[in-house]
Amino acid sequence: MGLDRRVFMKTLGLAGATLALGKSTGMASKKDDPTEFLGLLYDSTRCIGCQSCEFACAEAHNLPEPKDYPDPEVVRKMDENRRTVVNAYNTSQGEAYVKEQCMHCNEPACVVACLTEAMYKTKEGPVIWRADKCMGCRFCMVSCPFDIPKFEYHSTNPKILKCDMCYDRLKEGKIPACVESCPAEAIVFGTRRELIKEARRRIHENPDLYKDHIYGEHEAGGTGMLYLAPVNMDKLGFKTNLQNSSYPALTKGFLYSVPSVFVLVPALLLGIHEATKNNHQTEDDGDE
Amino acid sequence: MMETNSITLTTMRDPEKQSTWKFLISELKPKGKIFTPFNIISAPIILLGVILIIIRFWKGLGAVTNLTQEVPWGLWIGFDVVTGVAFAGGAYVITFLVYILNSRKYHSLVRVTVLNGFLAYVFYAGALLLDLGRPWNVINPIIGNNFGTSSVLFLVAWHFLLYMVAQLIEFSPAIAEWLGARRAHKILSIMTLAAVIFGITLSTLHQSGLGALYLMAKEKIHPLWYSEFIPLLFFVSSIFAGLSMVIFEGSISQRVFSNQINEKNHKSHNGILISLSRICAGAMFAYFFLQILIFIHEKRWEHLDTTMGYWYLFEMIGLVLIPMMLFFQGYRTRSLALIKTAAIMTMIGIIVNRLNVTVIGFMWEEPLRYFPSWMEIVITLTVIFTEIWVFRWIIRRMPVLSDSPAWVRNEE
Ligand code: SF4
Ligand code: SF4
Numbered sequence: 001m002g003l004d005r006r007v008f009m010k011t012l013g014l015a016g017a018t019l020a021l022g023k024s025t026g027m028a029s030k031k032d033d034p035t036e037f038l039g040l041l042y043d044s045t046r047c048i049g050c051q052s053c054e055f056a057c058a059e060a061h062n063l064p065e066p067k068d069y070p071d072p073e074v075v076r077k078m079d080e081n082r083r084t085v086v087n088a089y090n091t092s093q094g095e096a097y098v099k100e101q102c103m104h105c106n107e108p109a110c111v112v113a114c115l116t117e118a119m120y121k122t123k124e125g126p127v128i129w130r131a132d133k134c135m136g137c138r139f140c141m142v143s144c145p146f147d148i149p150k151f152e153y154h155s156t157n158p159k160i161l162k163c164d165m166c167y168d169r170l171k172e173g174k175i176p177a178c179v180e181s182c183p184a185e186a187i188v189f190g191t192r193r194e195l196i197k198e199a200r201r202r203i204h205e206n207p208d209l210y211k212d213h214i215y216g217e218h219e220a221g222g223t224g225m226l227y228l229a230p231v232n233m234d235k236l237g238f239k240t241n242l243q244n245s246s247y248p249a250l251t252k253g254f255l256y257s258v259p260s261v262f263v264l265v266p267a268l269l270l271g272i273h274e275a276t277k278n279n280h281q282t283e284d285d286g287d288e
Numbered sequence: 289m290m291e292t293n294s295i296t297l298t299t300m301r302d303p304e305k306q307s308t309w310k311f312l313i314s315e316l317k318p319k320g321k322i323f324t325p326f327n328i329i330s331a332p333i334i335l336l337g338v339i340l341i342i343i344r345f346w347k348g349l350g351a352v353t354n355l356t357q358e359v360p361w362g363l364w365i366g367f368d369v370v371t372g373v374a375f376a377g378g379a380y381v382i383t384f385l386v387y388i389l390n391s392r393k394y395h396s397l398v399r400v401t402v403l404n405g406f407l408a409y410v411f412y413a414g415a416l417l418l419d420l421g422r423p424w425n426v427i428n429p430i431i432g433n434n435f436g437t438s439s440v441l442f443l444v445a446w447h448f449l450l451y452m453v454a455q456l457i458e459f460s461p462a463i464a465e466w467l468g469a470r471r472a473h474k475i476l477s478i479m480t481l482a483a484v485i486f487g488i489t490l491s492t493l494h495q496s497g498l499g500a501l502y503l504m505a506k507e508k509i510h511p512l513w514y515s516e517f518i519p520l521l522f523f524v525s526s527i528f529a530g531l532s533m534v535i536f537e538g539s540i541s542q543r544v545f546s547n548q549i550n551e552k553n554h555k556s557h558n559g560i561l562i563s564l565s566r567i568c569a570g571a572m573f574a575y576f577f578l579q580i581l582i583f584i585h586e587k588r589w590e591h592l593d594t595t596m597g598y599w600y601l602f603e604m605i606g607l608v609l610i611p612m613m614l615f616f617q618g619y620r621t622r623s624l625a626l627i628k629t630a631a632i633m634t635m636i637g638i639i640v641n642r643l644n645v646t647v648i649g650f651m652w653e654e655p656l657r658y659f660p661s662w663m664e665i666v667i668t669l670t671v672i673f674t675e676i677w678v679f680r681w682i683i684r685r686m687p688v689l690s691d692s693p694a695w696v697r698n699e700e
Contacts, residue, residue, distance in 0.1 A: 112439060112504070113439055113440075113441065114436050115439040115442035115445060116425060116434045118425075118434070133434050134422055135421070135423065135426045135429075136421020136425070137416075137419070137420055137421075137441060138360035138421065145507060151360060153348055154350040154351065156346065158348060158349070242507060248438070251504060254496070254500040255438065258493060262489060265488070265489040266486070266489050273387065276388070
């Protein structure tokens with residue numbers, strides 16, 4: 001699959017335009033560099049909690065429209081019918097909103113967990129799910145540190161649901177539906193590198209408004225989704241106890257040991273077998 | 289119940305007299321009493337379980353399970369697969385003792401343990417299929433459509449498959465003897481050692497692999513049970529989990545199938561249990577020591593004075609340390625009662641430990657905790673009972689506990 005190059009350039013152009021940076025040439029050549037993955041920058045201080053992104057997401061993916069609204073009293077969760085939610089929190093800086101969806105990790109745990117390659121990190125950055133491959137084991141859900149993938153428990157043909165950064169729209173040269181729909185320009189779309197630069201600029205220009213932290217720059221090894229907020233992210237319902245190194249690294253040690261076990265253990269076993277071959281006649285009556 | 293003179297009840301085909309098909313059909317008939325207490329309890333549960341399994345495939349997983357978006361793996365994975373496979377570890381330990389260390393005295397245990405292990409994999413690892421939302425795609429990682437080789441689950445699933453083959457080969461001489469297939473018997477017997485070596489290698493990897501499945505769920509598992517060493521702990525504990533199962537299952541088989549076991553094996557059985565208890569105690573000592581090291585390494589003191597902390601202490605002391613000492617004491621005083629008590633306590637300890645990692649300590653901070661539905665429990669019981677039915681069917685027919693037919697002994 002993958003985007004064809006021309007469309008990809010166009011997408012990047014659009015992304016650049018949303019950022020009003022206009023610097024998008026020569027990026028396609030460095031696609032594998034994680035800093036060139038596409039991503040979104042969400043700015044909580046700009047968000048007005050209008051749910052336009054939720055409605056746009058529902059429409060783009062044929063999901064039912066949301067019926068509830070952000071309320072500091074309740075924590076709304078993503079489920080098999082919604083890939084993104086906006087929540088309201090009472091913070092020291094007043095009511096603040098935060099949008100949740102898949103973080104599109106640079107090194108996604110879900111992708112490494114998946115034994116059928118149904119969860120897939122595209123080279124452009126979005127992490128997508130492919131129905132024809134998935135066997136519904138839900139290991140991706142167990143592994144995702146952000147608890148993002150959702151499963152249709154009440155279906156005989158259940159799907160895994162999560163934000164795919166509107167990958168199909170990207171292929172058509174469009175930008176993600178939520179970005180397009182946001183009236184407050186709280187979400188911008190671009191490459192991670194541009195987005196981090198932009199986030200730094202905002203913090204620099206308005207140090208009183210923002211916490212000096214870009215959530216997603218390092219969390220879980222870096223994510224495509226980046227957050228700016230007026231308060232610490234744990235005040236907005238986000239996990240802040242996550243490690244900064246990537247989650248797949250946690251299983252690497254084990255997986256790397258497999259080939260050597262396959263070479264060493266059989267050899268060792270055969271050796272012991274040969275060495276003890278002649279023991280058994282004498283051993284018949286107990287070892288005490 | 290014990291019968292002194294052992295008459296072999298298994299009917300082995302005499303290749304000169306009977307065609308294989310006729311023989312197979314005649315073997316399908318039940319042997320033994322039909323209305324035993326076990327049958328009366330298990331049959332209705334199996335029936336109910338089958339109905340529930342149909343509902344599960346017809347209405348989706350949500351119709352029978354309490355699984356949630358936060359807890360996507362519950363009893364079926366945590367108990368059936370993860371715990372069931374740990375108990376099946378006896379097969380690789382016993383084949384290691386007999387074929388690798390050449391400790392002949394455990395030989396009478398090989399067939400029944402391998403059979404048990406094989407069936408455990410077929411049924412408990414097979415329970416994985418019930419849990420798959422889109423089981424028709426299970427073929428993808430097998431035929432190579434999509435190899436998610438960086439996935440621990442990929443490794444575990446493949447190892448399950450390969451290990452079942454290895455165990456089938458290890459067990460196949462018994463099938464050949466039952467069918468009176470002499471030539472096949474010869475060929476299959478030659479393959480045993482290779483299958484054993486392959487099987488042990490696979491076991492070390494997937495017993496630990498089951499633990500590695502949970503490595504990425506770092507923040508979701510209670511810190512008293514999460515560590516980067518889960519794979520090692522799972523591997524070491526599978527040694528005594530499997531052996532405790534061998535002891536437990538052996539003492540039941542000795543009574544239930546006493547008419548199949550020849551006198552020599554009957555007598556030696558107690559001695560075998562006593563030597564096994566020493567191995568159990570040793571493995572448990574290593575395990576306990578590892579747990580202490582990890583406890584210090586992960587600086588777990590702060591969690592000790594909490595409810596989960598007490599639960600952890602109960603597991604470590606009540607279900608590891610004490611049964612370990614019982615095993616040791618049982619070995620020294622040659623007390624079968626102590627050894628059997630220790631085996632049962634150890635088995636409970638393994639269940640508790642595996643569930644602590646996979647279910648009880650998983651998402652422990654969530655306000656809404658997962659608890660399995662009665663339907664999940666019935667389906668789990670169905671899996672266990674069906675396994676026992678098949679096990680019994682085979683024991684009554686093939687030379688597993690009973691002696692091999694005369695022609696085999698003549699050939700040796
Ligand atoms: S947030 Fe979760 S689902 Fe999204 S890419 Fe990361 S690991 Fe995968
Ligand atoms: S549920 Fe599907 S996407 Fe998730 S790990 Fe399993 S096969 Fe992969």
